[in-house]
Amino acid sequence: MALRVRGFVRAGAAIAACTLIAACTPEPPAENPPTPSARTPTASPTPTESEIERQMRLDYEAAEAAYRRGLAESDRIARRGGSKVATKELKAVSTGKYLKLQVQGLKSLKDRGERLEGGITIVGVRPDGGYQPSRLRIVACEDNSTWKLIAKDGKDVTPKNQPDYIQSLTVIKVAGSWKVSDGSSEQVQTLAENACKA
Numbered sequence: 202m203a204l205r206v207r208g209f210v211r212a213g214a215a216i217a218a219c220t221l222i223a224a225c226t227p228e229p230p231a232e233n234p235p236t237p238s239a240r241t242p243t244a245s246p247t248p249t250e251s252e253i254e255r256q257m258r259l260d261y262e263a264a265e266a267a268y269r270r271g272l273a274e275s276d277r278i279a280r281r282g283g284s285k286v287a288t289k290e291l292k293a294v295s296t297g298k299y300l301k302l303q304v305q306g307l308k309s310l311k312d313r314g315e316r317l318e319g320g321i322t323i324v325g326v327r328p329d330g331g332y333q334p335s336r337l338r339i340v341a342c343e344d345n346s347t348w349k350l351i352a353k354d355g356k357d358v359t360p361k362n363q364p365d366y367i368q369s370l371t372v373i374k375v376a377g378s379w380k381v382s383d384g385s386s387e388q389v390q391t392l393a394e395n396a397c398k399a
């Protein structure tokens with residue numbers, strides 16, 4: 202299900218103006234007392250969100266936030282030259298195979314004495330597939346042109362023609378927190394314009 206952004210209609214000023222006009226206009230004398238009329242229900246200017254839609258939106262937002270936090274932490278560690286173990290922050294948002302792959306990449310950097318300059322740019326994230334209260338799928342598009350790999354002697358050893366990635370990720374709820382647990386990557390030379398649009 203695609204996430205929807207809802208707008209808000211600001212009617213406070215219009216209501217206040219109508220109230221002031223009514224208060225300043227004298228009412229004509231009534232010959233007969235007015236009879237109460239049934240109120241006609243009016244349609245909401247924006248669609249309302251059901252409880253399940255709200256929960257789905259919040260869960261997808263939390264899953265995306267976990268992915269973004271994990272990538273930011275992985276980039277931070279890579280800029281410092283990698284690590285042989287996962288940090289507390291990385292474990293807070295990643296688990297399973299996904300966490301193992303992150304640590305393998307960071308350990309490889311540490312072993313080679315290399316470090317990252319810059320970081321991966323997230324072009325977009327969208328829900329992918331059906332909704333389950335404790336398991337979601339998201340698709341993320343990553344631009345890899347925004348980082349460089351620097352060797353311990355200071356030379357730029359960034360691979361030529363570095364591909365971008367479309368990540369298909371599984372995010373699970375563990376003890377009330379969303380964590381990226383698994384996924385698959387597709388290398389692409391350019392990101393499709395609509396690959397990560399909801």
